[in-house]
Amino acid sequence: xxxxxxxxxxxxxxxxxxxxxxxxxxxxxxxxxxxxxxxxxxxxxxxxxxxxxxxxxxxxxxxxxxxxxxxxxxxxxxxxxxxxxxxxxxxxxxxxxxxxxxxxxxxxxxxxxxxxxxxxxxxxxxxxxxxxxxxxxxxxxxxxxxxxxxxxxxxxxxxxxxxxxxxxxxxxxxxxxxxxxxxxxxxxxxxxxxxxxxxxxxxxxxxxxxxxxxxxxxxxxxxxxxxxxxxxxxxxxxxxxxxxxxxxxxxxxxxxxxxxxxxxxxxxxxxxxxxxxxxxxxxxxxxxxxxxxxxxxxxxxxxxxxxxxxxxxxxxxxxxxxxxxxxx
Amino acid sequence: xxxxxxxxxxxxxxxxxxxxxxxxxxxxxxxxxxxxxxxxxxxxxxxxxxxxxxxxxxxxxxxxxxxxxxxxxxxxxxxxxxxxxxxxxxxxxxxxxxxxxxxxxxxxxxxxxxxxxxxxxxxxxxxxxxxxxxxxxxxxxxxxxxxxxxxxxxxxxxxxxxxxxxxxxxxxxxxxxxxxxxxxxxxxxxxxxxxxxxxxxxxxxxxxxxxxxxxx
Numbered sequence: 001x002x003x004x005x006x007x008x009x010x011x012x013x014x015x016x017x018x019x020x021x022x023x024x025x026x027x028x029x030x031x032x033x034x035x036x037x038x039x040x041x042x043x044x045x046x047x048x049x050x051x052x053x054x055x056x057x058x059x060x061x062x063x064x065x066x067x068x069x070x071x072x073x074x075x076x077x078x079x080x081x082x083x084x085x086x087x088x089x090x091x092x093x094x095x096x097x098x099x100x101x102x103x104x105x106x107x108x109x110x111x112x113x114x115x116x117x118x119x120x121x122x123x124x125x126x127x128x129x130x131x132x133x134x135x136x137x138x139x140x141x142x143x144x145x146x147x148x149x150x151x152x153x154x155x156x157x158x159x160x161x162x163x164x165x166x167x168x169x170x171x172x173x174x175x176x177x178x179x180x181x182x183x184x185x186x187x188x189x190x191x192x193x194x195x196x197x198x199x200x201x202x203x204x205x206x207x208x209x210x211x212x213x214x215x216x217x218x219x220x221x222x223x224x225x226x227x228x229x230x231x232x233x234x235x236x237x238x239x240x241x242x243x244x245x246x247x248x249x250x251x252x253x254x255x256x257x258x259x260x261x262x263x264x265x266x267x268x269x270x271x272x273x274x275x276x277x278x279x280x281x282x283x284x285x286x287x288x289x290x291x292x293x294x295x296x297x298x299x300x301x302x303x304x305x306x307x308x309x310x311x312x313x314x315x316x317x318x319x320x321x322x323x324x325x326x327x328x
Numbered sequence: 329x330x331x332x333x334x335x336x337x338x339x340x341x342x343x344x345x346x347x348x349x350x351x352x353x354x355x356x357x358x359x360x361x362x363x364x365x366x367x368x369x370x371x372x373x374x375x376x377x378x379x380x381x382x383x384x385x386x387x388x389x390x391x392x393x394x395x396x397x398x399x400x401x402x403x404x405x406x407x408x409x410x411x412x413x414x415x416x417x418x419x420x421x422x423x424x425x426x427x428x429x430x431x432x433x434x435x436x437x438x439x440x441x442x443x444x445x446x447x448x449x450x451x452x453x454x455x456x457x458x459x460x461x462x463x464x465x466x467x468x469x470x471x472x473x474x475x476x477x478x479x480x481x482x483x484x485x486x487x488x489x490x491x492x493x494x495x496x497x498x499x500x501x502x503x504x505x506x507x508x509x510x511x512x513x514x515x516x517x518x519x520x521x522x523x524x525x526x527x528x529x530x531x532x533x534x535x536x537x538x539x540x541x542x543x544x
Contacts (some may be wrong), residue, residue: 049536056540071508072538083539090526100541103515132400139536156396184536213522236383243529258523265527267520269435279505279514288520290513292535294501304501 017029027129027145030174033166034159040064044199045138045189046076046287052181052286070200084202090213093202103209123262126150126236135160137169138186145270153234154177154264160281165191173287176312181287201316225326228255228270228295228303232322234315236261259309260320266309266316268323270295273302281306282313293320298327517541 005034025033042063049056057076062069068087075081081100082093094100123129128148135142137160147157171186204210226242240260248254273294281292290291291313293305305323307316336352502509518541525535 047536049540051537051540055539056536057430058536058539071535073535083535085535090535100518103511103518106511106515120479128396146396146400156398168432174398176394178394180398196352213526241523254517256523258520263518264519265524267516267523269516269519276508278501278512279509280501280503281505281509283513288517290517294502306516308516310511 009087025132025143025181027147028124030131030143030145030161030166030293031129031159033163034168037162037165037167038062039069040226041191042193043167043189043191043196044185046193046195047184047186047189050180050286050287053283061072062195064201071201072197072200080203080205080208080275082202084200091202092211092213093212094209096209097169098205099209109202115327121237123147125152126234126261127156128264134163135322138285140164140169140189140191142169149249150313151235154261154311155181157263160185163193167191175287177289197290224257226257226319227326228257228268228323230257230268230319230322231324233259233319234261234311237264239265244317262308263299266311266319267308268303268319269308270323271304273304278304282317283312289316291320293317293323297324298325 013149017083030244037307044059044061046059048055049058056078059074059076060071062071064070069085071083072084073083079095079098079315080093081095081098084091084093084282092100112199128146128317130146130148132144132146135144141163142160143163145159145161147159149156155176156174158172159168161167162269167189168184169189171183172180173182175181182211189328226239227244229239237259238261243256245256252271252274257268258272259266259268278292278294283290287308288312289309289311291307293307295303295305297303307323309316311319333352333356375390505513521537523540525538
């Protein structure tokens, strides 16, 4: 019934009309405006991010120069860490000894597969999108959008969007118990003010290490077909990308599958069972879960399946148990 | 511990105790350290028990009603949210199933604090607790989470032998993670975060997760 109502509503949905008043825009239009604002607006602000265990403070500076997005994220607490984006090029500026370097060295390196993305219209199959009211965040008027899942297989969200520009000012990820798993919130943000290009350049004091994250240039999927699949995924989730790479240290082949419903994502890693074995893990930190499972390959050998993503534990466990070789 | 006291403790944890029962539980906790430890542990693992970890989630209607209410900032009946923990009329108390349940030696669940946590034998200082037939050992005796604080503060890592102990001749996943297992898991989380960030470049939030990744 709800989906039927939304299907009817979809007929009248048009691409965001910046001239429409806050009350006139639908939730889908607000989400589209939010994405446009992230990509096209200039902004410079400081925000807090609660990941379920700790609160981080970061500064973000974003501008579009010669039609190319430039962005710099600076971690304001703890070890200095910066992320600089220029178009599809992303560089992490880290200090020697940063644990991220050690972790990156233990996972397959190379470019990341580009994922298919779903439009916000497709979200209405799995989420109820509603503009629920107005509020004030970072001293700016905000429109509140509720993104409520239609089943238990994913989390819900509450978004505060700048009433003037649509920029996300605050977001909460909520689980089925009503607990807030992750919170993002600007404390201060200047929008559409001139950005000094100097603010977009990384600070690279002597000794810093740069780690590059590259997205493959074209949208083609890897030439070799996926060897594994999740035979059950929640409704609306689709395999958005896959990759087969080898770990640098052990040269073990690792299949990586990424699934998304347009908002939530989870990754499935499948690799030969290490000679030293592996542990059965069921964990959650904030909104991110990790579960492991042992599966049999087509060769009857044991494989380690690891599911990581922003979905409920039960969902991740069910996905992990459903992983099997393609063709089975 | 008497059955009556167990029932009172269960009711208190689930927010269903009356004032008399609450006073009785707190009085007993002052007298009996073991009861206080049990209280703390029930709260520490509450988030996992409330539907997510058991593989037997709350009924979909109840769970969705609760989530929607949380997103709306209201109680499930539509009234303004009480700062206290939301109550679910008719909800099956998870603690009731835990208290008094037996321990199945073949199946063990170990709980660590955080991904970077290490197994601490000193944490295993109280009787095992079981729920739905699955025992829990080594639940860290952390202070009880504030009922209004996000359940996710309870960063728990569990090693679940039950999921893989299907037959004796199959290779098994270890019930307790080694440092290498935790490092491997963290590396995969980082790769997931990287992939998600790169593919959702329209929003800074995924990159925030990269920047904030375990930097503490």
